[in-house]
Structure formats: structure tokens, C-alpha cells
Amino acid sequence: MTASQTDNLKRPRMARSTAAIFGERIIELLIRLCGVSAIVFVFGIFLFVLREGAPLIGKLDWTKVLFSQEWYPTSKGNVRYGVGALIVGTLSVTGLAMLFAVPFGIGAAVFVSEFSTGKVKETLKIVIEMLAAIPSIVWGFIGLSVMNRLIQEYLPAPVGLNLLNGAILLALMSVPIIVSIGEDALKAVPDSYREAAMAMGATRWQTVYRVLFPAARNGLLAAALLGVGRAIGETMAVLMATGHAVNIPKSIFDPIRTLTATIAAELGETAVGSDHYRMLFLIGVLLFSITFVVNLLADLAVRGVRKQ
Amino acid sequence: MSASPFTVTPLVRRNMRRELAARIVLGAMVAAMVLPLLAIIAYLVAKGAPLISLKFLTTNPTHGMREGGIWSALLGTIYLVVIALAVSAPIGVLCAVYLNEYAKDNWLTRIINLAVVNLAGVPSIVHALFGLGAFVLFAGIGRSILAASLTLAIMTLPVIIASTKEALAAVPMSFREACWNVGASRWQTIWSIVLPNSLSGILTGVILQVSRTAGETAPIMFTGAVFFKKIQPGTLFAYSLTDQCMALSMHLYTVTTQVTNAPEPLPYAIALVLLGAVLAVNAASIIVRSLLRSRKKW
Numbered sequence: 001m002t003a004s005q006t007d008n009l010k011r012p013r014m015a016r017s018t019a020a021i022f023g024e025r026i027i028e029l030l031i032r033l034c035g036v037s038a039i040v041f042v043f044g045i046f047l048f049v050l051r052e053g054a055p056l057i058g059k060l061d062w063t064k065v066l067f068s069q070e071w072y073p074t075s076k077g078n079v080r081y082g083v084g085a086l087i088v089g090t091l092s093v094t095g096l097a098m099l100f101a102v103p104f105g106i107g108a109a110v111f112v113s114e115f116s117t118g119k120v121k122e123t124l125k126i127v128i129e130m131l132a133a134i135p136s137i138v139w140g141f142i143g144l145s146v147m148n149r150l151i152q153e154y155l156p157a158p159v160g161l162n163l164l165n166g167a168i169l170l171a172l173m174s175v176p177i178i179v180s181i182g183e184d185a186l187k188a189v190p191d192s193y194r195e196a197a198m199a200m201g202a203t204r205w206q207t208v209y210r211v212l213f214p215a216a217r218n219g220l221l222a223a224a225l226l227g228v229g230r231a232i233g234e235t236m237a238v239l240m241a242t243g244h245a246v247n248i249p250k251s252i253f254d255p256i257r258t259l260t261a262t263i264a265a266e267l268g269e270t271a272v273g274s275d276h277y278r279m280l281f282l283i284g285v286l287l288f289s290i291t292f293v294v295n296l297l298a299d300l301a302v303r304g305v306r307k308q
Numbered sequence: 309m310s311a312s313p314f315t316v317t318p319l320v321r322r323n324m325r326r327e328l329a330a331r332i333v334l335g336a337m338v339a340a341m342v343l344p345l346l347a348i349i350a351y352l353v354a355k356g357a358p359l360i361s362l363k364f365l366t367t368n369p370t371h372g373m374r375e376g377g378i379w380s381a382l383l384g385t386i387y388l389v390v391i392a393l394a395v396s397a398p399i400g401v402l403c404a405v406y407l408n409e410y411a412k413d414n415w416l417t418r419i420i421n422l423a424v425v426n427l428a429g430v431p432s433i434v435h436a437l438f439g440l441g442a443f444v445l446f447a448g449i450g451r452s453i454l455a456a457s458l459t460l461a462i463m464t465l466p467v468i469i470a471s472t473k474e475a476l477a478a479v480p481m482s483f484r485e486a487c488w489n490v491g492a493s494r495w496q497t498i499w500s501i502v503l504p505n506s507l508s509g510i511l512t513g514v515i516l517q518v519s520r521t522a523g524e525t526a527p528i529m530f531t532g533a534v535f536f537k538k539i540q541p542g543t544l545f546a547y548s549l550t551d552q553c554m555a556l557s558m559h560l561y562t563v564t565t566q567v568t569n570a571p572e573p574l575p576y577a578i579a580l581v582l583l584g585a586v587l588a589v590n591a592a593s594i595i596v597r598s599l600l601r602s603r604k605k606w
Contacts, residue, residue, distance in 0.1 A: 024496075031410060035402070041462050052441045108337050131342075134345075137523065204327060205327045281441070284437040
């Protein structure tokens with residue numbers, strides 16, 4: 001190194017004021033804090049919901065709670081907190097909704113991703129976004145006012161507010177998620193796969209069926225799981241459309257009640273700190289745990305896609 | 309002629325038939341999604357539109373919510389949305405900046421990403437329980453606009469994190485490298501290069517968040533929204549932070565399930581206003597996105 005070059009190195013750099021450097025430190029600290037905030041919030045949600053429900057945990061006979069159908073939280077003599085029927089209600093309405101939503105969602109994702117181009121594709125994507133934006137309370141209102149009447153008129157159902165009504169609403173609500181995640185999954189398959197299939201003389205459908213479905217399997221699974229998560233957690237629409245009767249359904253025309261709807265309907269009438277109030281928070285913990293596991297599985301499935 | 313290598317064999321014909329069938333079935337599936345949307349909008353418009361007027365929007369509900377307008381609910385929703393946005397937009401954007409600009413590919417980052425995904429998946433009613441337990445009771449804020457907005461803010465955080473992250477990731481690495489090479493620090497680069505160039509994407513996320521926040525019912529039911537509240541008409545500052553408020557979504561729930569003998573078009577009109585507001589906001593986000601995308605320089 002020559003003398004002049006070392007000189008150069010020793011010269012003071014263009015100085016920024018201490019205040020500027022200090023300010024930058026603070027902002028970066030803030031960014032880091034916000035970065036971990038999501039973790040804090042998820043833990044916070046779990047802890048605060050558990051905290052309100054915790055005093056009741058030891059007082060309950062848990063096998064009875066989980067498997068009994070007797071939900072009589074306000075009974076004068078014999079209070080019973082059996083959530084069995086509520087769990088079955090949630091699972092049945094979610095299951096039936098997915099029976100509609102998964103094939104339709106994946107089918108629509110394939111159509112948008114593989115069978116449409118240009119303007120059609122853009123328009124369809126916008127429509128799907130719009131569908132996703134409809135608030136759940138509006139869906140609930142549709143269920144109560146429109147679907148209710150349609151079901152009573154055209155189907156052999158004694159009541160219009162039932163499992164089928166709720167499931168159709170949930171299907172319409174979770175289809176947009178399935179479509180958008182499913183489309184992402186299909187988009188993530190390299191074009192070279194498609195080109196190879198075309199070069200072999202495969203039609204578009206053959207390419208989809210034989211090449212894209214196996215290649216995007218994990219992403220499509222994640223799409224379905226996220227749809228399930230959405231359907232399990234949905235509150236207002238099922239509250240208004242499923243008839244809200246504690247009941248193990250024997251047909252799709254029976255009214256049911258879900259875990260979410262129970263909390264929404266009853267929390268307003270309970271005294272803070274009462275057993276009933278705490279039980280509703282414990283149902284919240286249960287819901288949180290179920291959706292957490294479903295989302296975790298979806299995330300694992302997506303990660304499988306990325307590794308490919 | 310018949311010796312042509314392109315003769316249509318039965319196999320090809322079968323494949324083409326199947327292709328056509330697939331196209332029709334898949335198209336029908338899309339139609340099964342699109343048509344309900346159009347039918348719903350058309351039905352709500354037909355039933356509710358006659359009731360909607362400027363007076364309907366700007367007068368308070370009267371006579372047990374059977375008459376009058378929806379002003380107090382509309383204003384309440386505006387309050388909730390604005391405050392929730394003011395809280396969650398900065399946190400969400402900074403969180404995305406951390407994830408995209410600072411985070412290394414390590415276990416912490418993976419856990420944060422997982423937390424964001426899970427936060428998005430927490431049922432809205434569980435957010436309501438959290439808001440009640442944490443803000444209303446533990447923090448002692450009480451049932452108020454503030455508590456409800458904070459609950460909504462946390463609920464919609466993942467929306468803004470996801471869209472901002474995507475927007476930041478779309479800024480080419482070379483932009484950052486050029487900036488670092490002239491001696492800018494990390495934050496200077498983010499502030500002067502990365503954020504301005506991803507503004508459209510961030511804005512889209514913020515707008516989407518508005519539409520999501522405006523429609524939510526469950527999280528505000530127990531944290532600050534009430535069936536009915538009398539407010540002073542004609543001023544935008546009729547609520548204060550510690551007040552409980554009405555909200556459009558809650559009002560729709562109340563009128564359809566709690567109020568007996570409400571005039572038939574009333575809930576349709578409320579639903580139409582709510583849906584119209586949400587879809588208009590969404591349309592705005594789509595327009596912003598396409599406008600700024602066409603102006604993109606790279």
C-alpha cells in the first residue's frame with residue numbers, strides 16, 4: 001500500500017450526525033420488535049383466552065365434557081357442559097362444506113391457472129377476490145333470508161336453517177381461499193413440466209391430470225387445509241344459518257350448532273367470571289388449538305412444495 | 309390424403325372429447341362460484357336499493373331501529389376502521405420490513421412466518437375472546453371503540469404483513485445493491501429506495517385491510533360494539549375513544565335477529581351499504597394496483 005492510499009483510509013469518513021445514527025438504531029430496534037410481534041400476538045391470544053378459562057379446568061370431568069351431548073349451561077339444578085354435539089356440529093358443517101368447496105375450488109383453480117388467459121384470467125381473479133371480500137355477516141344474512149326460503153321451497157326439509165344451509169354458505173366462503181392458494185400451487189410448477197407434457201402430445205387436461213396434480217399435490221393439499229381452517233373458525237354465518245340447535249345431525253336437513261356460534265350467542269349473556277363464561281373461553285382454547293393444528297399442517301404441506 | 313400423418317385417429321378423437329369435457333366441467337365450476345356472487349349482489353340491490361338515500365345514510369336510527377337511517381352505525385364503522393388501521397398498518401409494515409429486509413434464514417424467521425400464518429387462521433370469535441380478556445378486562449380499557457379497534461387491528465395484521473412482504477420482495481435486489489454501493493446504510497436504503505418502490509403493493513394491502521376490518525362482526529360484539537347508541541347527528545366527532553359504538557355489521561345482525569317487525573327492506577339496505585362499501589374499497593385497491601403496476605419502471 002502506498003503512503004497516499006493509507007492516508008486516504010485514515011481520513012474521516014463523510015460523517016453522519018450522532019443523532020441520525022442514533023435515530024437509525026431506534027428505528028431498527030422498532031423494526032425488530034414489530035418483527036417478533038406476530039409471535040407475541042399468537043402467544044398472547046392463547047394465554048389470555050386460556051387465562052380466563054383456566055380456573056374451570058380442574059372442576060370439570062373432561063371425558064364427560066368432550067363426549068356428552070348435554071349442553072345445559074344455564075340449567076337451574078344440574079348444569080352440564082357437554083360439548084360433544086357442538087364438536088360434531090362443527091365437524092359436520094365443515095365436512096359437508098368441504099365436500100362442495102374442495103372439488104369446486106381446485107377445479108376453478110385449474111380453470112383459472114391452466115384453461116384461461118389474458119382478460120378472462122384477470123377478470124376471474126378479480127371476481128374471486130370480490131367473493132372473498134363479502135363479510136361473513138352478509139353471508140349469514142343471505143342464509144337467513146334467501147337460502148332459508150329456497151331450501152324450504154325446493155327441498156324436503158322441515159326447516160330452512162340447517163346443516164345444508166350453513167354448509168353451502170361455508171363452501172362459498174372458503175372457495176376463494178382454496179382457489180387462490182391452489183392457483184399459486186399450480187403456478188409454482190415449472191413451465192418445463194407443461195412443455196414436456198405437450199411435447200409428448202398430451203392434451204391440456206392430460207397435462208393437468210397426469211403432470212400438474214402430482215407435482216402440485218402438496219400445495220393443493222395446503223389449499224384444502226386452509227379452506228378447512230377458514231370453515232371451522234367461521235362464526236356469524238353459521239350462527240345465523242344453521243338453526244342453532246344442540247343436536248347430532250342425522251340428515252343434512254337437521255339444524256345444528258357449532259362451537260363458534262355457541263360462544264357468539266352466549267358470551268353476551270354470561271357474567272364475567274362465572275363458570276359458564278369460563279367454559280366459553282375453554283371452547284375458545286379448543287377452537288384455537290384445532291385451527292392451529294390445521295394451519296400447521298397446511299404450512300408443512302406448503303413447505304413440501306418449496307423444497308421441490 | 310388418407311396417408312397424411314395428421315389423420316384423426318379414434319385415440320385423438322377421444323382425447324379431444326375429454327379435453328372438451330374437462331373444459332366444460334371446470335368452466336361450470338367457475339360459473340358455480342361467479343353466479344352466486346352476481347345473484348347475491350343483484351338480489352340485495354333489488355331489495356335494498358329503494359330505501360337507500362343520502363338521508364338514510366346520514367340520519368340516526370329511530371323507533372327501536374325500525375325507522376330512520378344508519379348514521380350512527382356508519383360512523384361507528386368508520387371510527388373502528390380508522391383506528392384499527394392506524395395501529396396495525398405501521399406494525400404490519402415494519403414487521404414485513406423485518407421479515408424481508410433484516411431476517412436471516414434461521415429458526416426465528418421460520419417461527420415468525422409460522423406465527424403470521426397462524427394469526428391469520430385464528431377464528432374471529434377467538435379474537436373476540438382475546439380482545440375481551442386482554443383489552444377490556446386485563447388492560448382495563450373497558451368495552452369501547454379503542455378495545456374493539458385494537459382487537460380488529462391484531463386480527464387484520466396478517467393481511468398487511470403478507471401483502472407488504474410480497475411488495476417488498478418484488479423490488480429487485482439490484483436497487484438495494486446500488487444504494488448500498490454509494491454508501492447508504494440499511495435503513496437509508498429501505499427508506500429511500502425500497503419503500504417508495506413498493507408503495508403500490510403496500511397500499512393495496514392497506515386497502516384490503518380496510519375492507520376486511522369493516523365487515524367483521526364477531527370480534528367487536530363483546531369488545532365495544534352495541535346494539536344501539538344515541539349519538540349527536542351532523543358531526544363527525546360524535547364518538548370518543550372510550551365510548552361504545554354501533555357498527556354496520558353489528559347493526560345488520562341486530563336488525564335481522566333481535567329487532568322484531570323491522571320493515572322488510574331495511575336489513576337488505578344495510579347489507580347493501582356494507583357490501584357496497586367493502587366491494588368499493590376492494591375495487592379501489594384493484595385500480596390502485598393496476599395503475600401503479602403500469603407505471604412500474606422495471
